[in-house]
Amino acid sequence: MHKIMSDRRTIFFLIAPGMLLFAMMIFIPILVSFYYSLTNWDGVGGYEFIGFGNYKEIFSHDSVFGYSLLNSVLLGLGLVLIQHPFSIIIAMLIQYCGRWEKFLQVCIFIPAIISTFVTTKLWSSIFDTQFGLLNQVLDILRLSDWKQDWLGDSTWAIICIIFVCMWQGFGYAFLLYYAGIKGVPKDLYEAAMLDGASPIQLNTRIVLPLLAPVLRVNIVLAVVAAFKQMETVYLLTSGGPANSTQFLSTYLYSKAFRESVYGYGNAISVLLVVICLIVTVILNRSMRREVGEY
Amino acid sequence: MNTKMAVPMIRKESKRENAVPGMKLSGVVRVIFVVFMLLLVAVELFPLVWLFDFSLLKSGDFFGSDILKWPNPAKWDNYSNAFKNAHIPLLFWNSLFVCTISIVLIVIFSVAMGYALTRMQWKLRKPVLALIMAGMIIPIYSTLLPNFIVFNEIGMLNTYLALILPYVAFQIPISMYIVSGFMETIPKALEEAAIMDGMNVPGLIFRIILPILKPAIATIAVLSFLSCWNEFIMAVTYIDKSSLRTLPFAVVYFMGQYSSNYGAQFAVLAMISIPSILIYLLFTDQINRGITAGAVKG
Numbered sequence: 001m002h003k004i005m006s007d008r009r010t011i012f013f014l015i016a017p018g019m020l021l022f023a024m025m026i027f028i029p030i031l032v033s034f035y036y037s038l039t040n041w042d043g044v045g046g047y048e049f050i051g052f053g054n055y056k057e058i059f060s061h062d063s064v065f066g067y068s069l070l071n072s073v074l075l076g077l078g079l080v081l082i083q084h085p086f087s088i089i090i091a092m093l094i095q096y097c098g099r100w101e102k103f104l105q106v107c108i109f110i111p112a113i114i115s116t117f118v119t120t121k122l123w124s125s126i127f128d129t130q131f132g133l134l135n136q137v138l139d140i141l142r143l144s145d146w147k148q149d150w151l152g153d154s155t156w157a158i159i160c161i162i163f164v165c166m167w168q169g170f171g172y173a174f175l176l177y178y179a180g181i182k183g184v185p186k187d188l189y190e191a192a193m194l195d196g197a198s199p200i201q202l203n204t205r206i207v208l209p210l211l212a213p214v215l216r217v218n219i220v221l222a223v224v225a226a227f228k229q230m231e232t233v234y235l236l237t238s239g240g241p242a243n244s245t246q247f248l249s250t251y252l253y254s255k256a257f258r259e260s261v262y263g264y265g266n267a268i269s270v271l272l273v274v275i276c277l278i279v280t281v282i283l284n285r286s287m288r289r290e291v292g293e294y
Numbered sequence: 295m296n297t298k299m300a301v302p303m304i305r306k307e308s309k310r311e312n313a314v315p316g317m318k319l320s321g322v323v324r325v326i327f328v329v330f331m332l333l334l335v336a337v338e339l340f341p342l343v344w345l346f347d348f349s350l351l352k353s354g355d356f357f358g359s360d361i362l363k364w365p366n367p368a369k370w371d372n373y374s375n376a377f378k379n380a381h382i383p384l385l386f387w388n389s390l391f392v393c394t395i396s397i398v399l400i401v402i403f404s405v406a407m408g409y410a411l412t413r414m415q416w417k418l419r420k421p422v423l424a425l426i427m428a429g430m431i432i433p434i435y436s437t438l439l440p441n442f443i444v445f446n447e448i449g450m451l452n453t454y455l456a457l458i459l460p461y462v463a464f465q466i467p468i469s470m471y472i473v474s475g476f477m478e479t480i481p482k483a484l485e486e487a488a489i490m491d492g493m494n495v496p497g498l499i500f501r502i503i504l505p506i507l508k509p510a511i512a513t514i515a516v517l518s519f520l521s522c523w524n525e526f527i528m529a530v531t532y533i534d535k536s537s538l539r540t541l542p543f544a545v546v547y548f549m550g551q552y553s554s555n556y557g558a559q560f561a562v563l564a565m566i567s568i569p570s571i572l573i574y575l576l577f578t579d580q581i582n583r584g585i586t587a588g589a590v591k592g
Contacts, residue, residue: 006415010495014410015422018403018466025437025463026429032440090334097331106578107335110342113574113581114567115524117542121563122345131556133344170338172585179586228433231526249435256439257531269436280431 030273037267042260054267065268068246069275071158075247076226078162080219083173088211091177092203105178112171120235123164127151154244157237161245165232169225173218180214181207216287220280227276248272342567349373349560372561380544380562381536389541392454393522396461400518401511403462404469409499412474413485429467434460438531445532456532457540461522469514472587476510477503513584516577523570541566 037054041047058065094104111119126133127150135147151157184207192202230249233239239246239254246254248268256265343362349372350365376382410416411423441460445451485498493501504511529540544562548555574581 002415004489004495005413007495008416011410011414011416014406014414014495018407019422019425021403021459021463022426022429022466025441025460026432027425029437029440029444030432032444033436036440036443093327093331096327100331104331104335106575108338110571110574111338113520113570114342115526115542115570117524117526117545118345118563118567119341121545121559122341125348125556125560126341126344133341167338167341175582175585179582224431228435230433230435234527249433253435253438253527262439262443266439269439272433273436276431276433277428 030270033266033269036263037270039263040261041263043256043262044260047263050263054264055271057264058267058271064243064246064251065248067243068248068251071245071247072227072229074158075162075165075229076223078166079169079173079222079226083166083170084177084215084218084222087170087173088177088208088215091174091181092207094178095181096199105175108174109171111168112175116168116231117235119168120164120232123160123167124151124236127160151237152241154241157241157245161233161236164236165226165229168232173222176214176218177211180211184210219287220283223279223283224276227272227279248275345560345567346564349557349564351557351560369557372557373565375555376544376548376558376561376565379558380548382541382544382562382565384537385539385541385544388454388538389523392457392461392540393519395454396458396465396522397515397518399458399462400465400469401515403466404473404514405499405504405507405511407466408470408473408477409495409503411470412477413482414495426467426470429464430471434464435527438527442531451532452535452538454538457525457528460528461518461525465514465518465521469518472514472517472584473507473510475587476507480506509580509583512577513580513587516573516580517584519573520570520581 038049038051039047040050040053090108094101097104125131129135129147129149129152132150134150138144138146148156150160188206188210189202192206197205228249229247230253233245233247233250234253237245239250243251249272252265252268252272255268256262347362347365350368350370351363351372352369407426411419411426437460442451445456450456480503484502488498488502523541525540526542529542533539544566545559548559548562
């Protein structure tokens with residue numbers, strides 16, 4: 001038994017192809033990226049090594065990099081402080097929907113299943129100044145003064161992007177908590193009901209504490225997702241107007257492919273990986289302590 | 295995500311589980327509750343209803359004061375025009391081809407690696423697992439620039455492989471996670487008995503593990519389908535040959551050719567989203583189980 005289950009050749013054949021692909025597509029590219037981040041290559045001609053010049057430039061002169069980080073933080077806050085509490089509440093409420101429960105769950109999840117490409121094109125039409133749904137609704141509500149060029153205004157554009165991200169990701173967030181709530185043993189409910197707990201007490205005193213571990217994982221996922229965000233931004237505003245909606249991944253993309261400072265783009269790319277890893281470690285550490293208090 | 299995640303249990307939902315005991319609302323609370331839920335559904339779904347509505351309108355009908363317009367007459371040519379002019383059949387085929395190959399590879403790799411990592415005993419097990427799980431945190435987009443250069447050097451830009459390989463690599467961590475979670479629930483006694491009968495590891499995988507693993511495989515296949523089908527940035531970056539483009543490109547084509555034909559653009563969007571919606575409705579439980587497996591048992 002033991003001999004067969006620890007046969008080195010078998011293990012090698014099972015693991016090696018996958019790991020090879022993994023290394024080729026993920027780990028080696030990051031090393032390649034680091035290599036080019038130390039150069040001033042424009043993507044076409046020759047280049048020279050400039051050490052950590054790109055990084056120095058990013059940290060000392062590049063205000064757009066700062067904006068991109070700030071936007072990620074804003075999106076992360078939006079997800080953690082608005083989307084997640086809201087989806088927990090909905091996941092609790094949907095338990096009371098009886099036979100409509102399944103139907104509602106499907107409706108809420110559908111936007112999450114459609115490609116980002118479609119949803120962003122859809123939302124950029126909704127925000128359109130001429131025939132957009134949003135401005136029309138404002139007209140109907142007699143709030144014409146509130147009409148905007150939503151994606152053309154630097155303050156509104158970032159708000160719109162955060163909203164679209166929350167709209168699209170809501171189904172995922174909801175589903176995670178919904179499954180967590182479904183996992184709460186039913187005898188706990190029954191016991192609490194017998195002791196005369198109201199539905200509100202039931203949800204805040206019993207369900208919520210039991211959701212804590214789920215909450216921890218999902219907050220990490222949400223914050224990392226905010227830092228990884230690319231497609232929605234790229235397709236809605238490409239970082240504009242005037243870089244006001246730039247996120248790290250759209251920024252590295254436009255640096256490398258639009259402005260042809262490939263080395264610089266790679267430096268941002270490396271920083272993106274580093275930031276994601278650091279954020280994950282910090283969140284995991286800090287929240288493990290919090291959960292321990294329960 | 296930490297690397298020491300507990301193993302997810304993939305529960306079969308029983309009917310009993312669905313009913314929360316003693317939860318009935320009455321009177322005003324009930325009305326407020328129903329209105330609130332309807333409002334939520336409206337916010338999530340109305341943009342899509344709007345999309346399908348506009349996909350049936352004449353371009354001139356877009357401007358006006360009504361939010362939803364009864365398409366009169368419904369302009370189904372938007373769909374047939376889009377179908378022809380946006381090269382939908384070709385793009386559809388490309389998407390389908392890339393997705394199918396990717397899914398097959400994802401399933402093979404995640405079952406093989408999942409088996410070695412959960413059932414077999416070896417020294418480097420833990421570091422390898424940690425490395426794969428780190429793949430969940432690393433942003434896909436940080437590999438865009440280096441991969442572009444590397445693919446360019448080895449002549450892999452503008453090939454199906456340039457999409458398939460990264461799609462597979464980035465889907466492996468979550469798929470392997472789901473598969474190995476499911477494997478943990480299979481009793482070891484089954485394998486012990488088979489080994490007594492002289493079976494080797496490939497035999498164990500094919501004859502014992504795979505048949506039991508079918509639901510988990512369905513789950514990772516559906517999740518992989520959705521992620522590959524919807525992928526856009528890599529498809530834009532690594533492919534610029536029109537004969538290899540995938541489905542999301544349909545709109546780009548169309549926006550170029552008919553910049554003001556909104557009806558047709560909406561028809562293209564509708565056609566792209568219909569397969570995803572159908573797949574979701576068909577495999578709701580599979581998708582739910584897959585998505586919640588990783589995050590709930592955290």
